[in-house]
Amino acid sequence: MRIVALAGGIGGARFLRGLKDVVSPEDEITVIGNTGDDIHLFGLKVCPDLDTVMYTLGGGIHEEQGWGRADETWSIKAEMKEYGVGPEWFGLGDRDFATHLVRSQMLTAGYSLSQVTEALCVRWQPGVRLLPMSDDRVETHVRITDADGTRAIHFQEYWVRLHAAVDAEAIIPVGADTAKPAPGVLEAIAAADVILLPPSNPVVSIGTILAVPGIRQAVSQASAPVVGLSPIIGGAPVRGMADKVLAAVGVEATADAVALNYGGRAAQRAGSDEGGAGRAAGLLDGWLVDTADQDAVAAVEAAGIRCRAVPLLMTDAEATAAMARAALELAEQVRV
Amino acid sequence: MRIVALAGGIGGARFLRGLKDVVSPEDEITVIGNTGDDIHLFGLKVCPDLDTVMYTLGGGIHEEQGWGRADETWSIKAEMKEYGVGPEWFGLGDRDFATHLVRSQMLTAGYSLSQVTEALCVRWQPGVRLLPMSDDRVETHVRITDADGTRAIHFQEYWVRLHAAVDAEAIIPVGADTAKPAPGVLEAIAAADVILLPPSNPVVSIGTILAVPGIRQAVSQASAPVVGLSPIIGGAPVRGMADKVLAAVGVEATADAVALNYGGRAAQRAGSDEGGAGRAAGLLDGWLVDTADQDAVAAVEAAGIRCRAVPLLMTDAEATAAMARAALELAEQVRV
Numbered sequence: 001m002r003i004v005a006l007a008g009g010i011g012g013a014r015f016l017r018g019l020k021d022v023v024s025p026e027d028e029i030t031v032i033g034n035t036g037d038d039i040h041l042f043g044l045k046v047c048p049d050l051d052t053v054m055y056t057l058g059g060g061i062h063e064e065q066g067w068g069r070a071d072e073t074w075s076i077k078a079e080m081k082e083y084g085v086g087p088e089w090f091g092l093g094d095r096d097f098a099t100h101l102v103r104s105q106m107l108t109a110g111y112s113l114s115q116v117t118e119a120l121c122v123r124w125q126p127g128v129r130l131l132p133m134s135d136d137r138v139e140t141h142v143r144i145t146d147a148d149g150t151r152a153i154h155f156q157e158y159w160v161r162l163h164a165a166v167d168a169e170a171i172i173p174v175g176a177d178t179a180k181p182a183p184g185v186l187e188a189i190a191a192a193d194v195i196l197l198p199p200s201n202p203v204v205s206i207g208t209i210l211a212v213p214g215i216r217q218a219v220s221q222a223s224a225p226v227v228g229l230s231p232i233i234g235g236a237p238v239r240g241m242a243d244k245v246l247a248a249v250g251v252e253a254t255a256d257a258v259a260l261n262y263g264g265r266a267a268q269r270a271g272s273d274e275g276g277a278g279r280a281a282g283l284l285d286g287w288l289v290d291t292a293d294q295d296a297v298a299a300v301e302a303a304g305i306r307c308r309a310v311p312l313l314m315t316d317a318e319a320t321a322a323m324a325r326a327a328l329e330l331a332e333q334v335r336v
Numbered sequence: 337m338r339i340v341a342l343a344g345g346i347g348g349a350r351f352l353r354g355l356k357d358v359v360s361p362e363d364e365i366t367v368i369g370n371t372g373d374d375i376h377l378f379g380l381k382v383c384p385d386l387d388t389v390m391y392t393l394g395g396g397i398h399e400e401q402g403w404g405r406a407d408e409t410w411s412i413k414a415e416m417k418e419y420g421v422g423p424e425w426f427g428l429g430d431r432d433f434a435t436h437l438v439r440s441q442m443l444t445a446g447y448s449l450s451q452v453t454e455a456l457c458v459r460w461q462p463g464v465r466l467l468p469m470s471d472d473r474v475e476t477h478v479r480i481t482d483a484d485g486t487r488a489i490h491f492q493e494y495w496v497r498l499h500a501a502v503d504a505e506a507i508i509p510v511g512a513d514t515a516k517p518a519p520g521v522l523e524a525i526a527a528a529d530v531i532l533l534p535p536s537n538p539v540v541s542i543g544t545i546l547a548v549p550g551i552r553q554a555v556s557q558a559s560a561p562v563v564g565l566s567p568i569i570g571g572a573p574v575r576g577m578a579d580k581v582l583a584a585v586g587v588e589a590t591a592d593a594v595a596l597n598y599g600g601r602a603a604q605r606a607g608s609d610e611g612g613a614g615r616a617a618g619l620l621d622g623w624l625v626d627t628a629d630q631d632a633v634a635a636v637e638a639a640g641i642r643c644r645a646v647p648l649l650m651t652d653a654e655a656t657a658a659m660a661r662a663a664l665e666l667a668e669q670v671r672v
Contacts, residue, residue: 042437042438042441043437043440043441043444044437072411073409073411073430075408075409075411075429075430075431075434076430076431076433076434076437078431079430079431079434079435080434080437080438082459083434083435083438083456083459084458084459085438085441093411094409094411094412094415094430094433095411095412095414095415097412097430097433097437098411098412098415098416098419099415099419101378101379101380101412101416101433102378102416102419102421104379105378105379105421108379120419122420123418123419123420
């Protein structure tokens with residue numbers, strides 16, 4: 001079975017680990033990773049989401065933190081402070097720096113981000129095929145208004161430095177409109193037997209991947225069933241501050257509103273084939289909400305999306321594996 | 337008093353620390369540092385000699401080792417080994433990496449090496465004005481012949497990886513012929529009250545600085561007395577493998593041969609003013625040899641270079657300060 005998953009950082013990575021636990025050895029998992037939160041720091045290219053997936057699946061992640069490396073040291077950060085060179089608010093440990101050094105050196109030498117990611121994975125052996133959504137530079141910016149006026153700042157500055165404490169007025173995936181899907185992305189989607197949308201941030205993770213021209217349409221038109229998992233439980237994001245960026249795109253932070261924002265494929269199939277593609281193309285055949293959101297099921301099903309309520313907290317490996325199993329089961333149920 | 341010193345790495349840096357101990361607070365020391373052993377590693381610009389001077393005078397050096405940082409950690413080196421990314425033979429600790437990251441980021445942003453060095457020194461406060469010999473890229477290569485044939489390799493590969501175990505057939509300061517002295521270098525030499533050549537490697541440290549067009553001539557024509565200290569004691573280099581690179585330029589590893597290779601300024605003054613400039617211009621007014629090399633004094637003096645035998649082992653701060661004092665005293669004696 002060929003499974004394709006779109007993934008952001010921590011939530012996506014943890015779900016993928018559960019997915020690996022429930023598939024057969026002969027199954028193939030292709031992960032299309034968000035690169036919209038990539039950032040250049042200290043002259044290096046940092047890809048937080050790709051690295052979180054790689055470290056998590058490769059056994060190098062800092063478990064409690066969810067990002068960065070286990071057994072990390074922080075000498076460079078201390079030195080940068082002495083040099084007065086920032087930003088201070090982004091945590092890059094020494095081991096993590098090594099990854100960014102290797103990546104940046106390869107990019108400067110002319111390799112694409114896909115090639116670099118493949119090379120890094122030779123070490124990490126994540127057990128999945130990890131593809132960046134695009135080899136082109138895409139950077140998610142967030143428009144805010146504060147004492148300094150209205151301006152767009154890098155998503156990482158919004159998320160990590162400001163802790164999303166200011167309202168996000170708009171989410172702008174700079175460069176996405178001219179980016180091309182990385183080699184293999186559209187092919188993997190077209191050839192998939194199952195497509196999964198893990199409980200990653202629907203706006204700045206999955207949403208950014210879908211903003212690369214061609215990807216949303218490919219998912220919408222794929223022959224495989226598409227099943228997603230709600231990152232919202234009981235009206236609040238499980239982790240992170242997804243409600244802030246959902247508000248920026250006018251979507252309520254509820255399990256059903258997120259599903260309706262992705263859109264159902266059945267409605268699309270029922271309607272005209274013409275003009276339905278592009279940004280508004282429906283994506284979902286199935287949607288998992290948490291048992292706390294039993295009330296949301298009806299609204300989701302009314303949109304033609306098969307919906308099940310199951311426990312969606314990734315409290316441990318078993319709970320996470322059960323979520324992955326539920327997603328694969330739902331995929332079989334909605335397979336046409 | 338304005339003192340100018342040409343300096344390589346460990347030997348030069350330690351001598352400069354002794355020099356700082358004996359001068360008055362109102363004296364100004366300008367150090368012209370060798371950049372010929374600079375190397376690009378992991379996509380970063382590494383300046384081993386400038387950093388050794390900066391760390392040594394700024395209190396951050398690893399004392400026993402003589403290079404690199406105190407309280408260093410080695411996470412990146414361990415990670416690079418896991419990634420299979422070399423070279424393994426060059427020791428860059430995590431703290432040291434921070435310096436190279438700041439430097440490389442500033443160079444990429446368009447600052448010159450002089451400007452970057454000045455910025456790094458804002459933190460280190462070395463108590464001297466540290467100037468790179470040139471802002472242009474110069475890299476010392478060494479021609480060798482081994483099982484792989486005859487070829488030129490980077491000086492660091494010869495020195496650090498091969499430990500100079502193979503004969504050096506030629507020393508090639510690649511880029512030196514078109515390099516320009518860094519801003520302030522010629523001005524400092526012209527305005528100096530004393531010019532010192534510390535016991536640095538006469539070929540790959542001092543020699544490379546002198547290979548930048550204009551610097552040798554400026555020293556030769558300076559109004560200040562020029563005094564050097566022998567890096568050779570009892571026919572052997574005090575530290576390092578200077579004999580190997582001296583052989584490559586046809587100079588014996590003796591205290592007097594090194595002095596004669598620098599050349600005396602008196603002989604030049606006595607001769608024609610025309611045609612004496614350029615590469616062969618004599619440099620020295622005075623030369624210190626170790627007490628073990630008492631025999632060398634006569635030969636050096638015969639070349640018109642005032643020579644004294646004093647202890648030249650930098651065994652501790654006091655011994656080093658005494659060497660600096662002896663050099664400054666000799667400078668006063670030879671002042672015309």
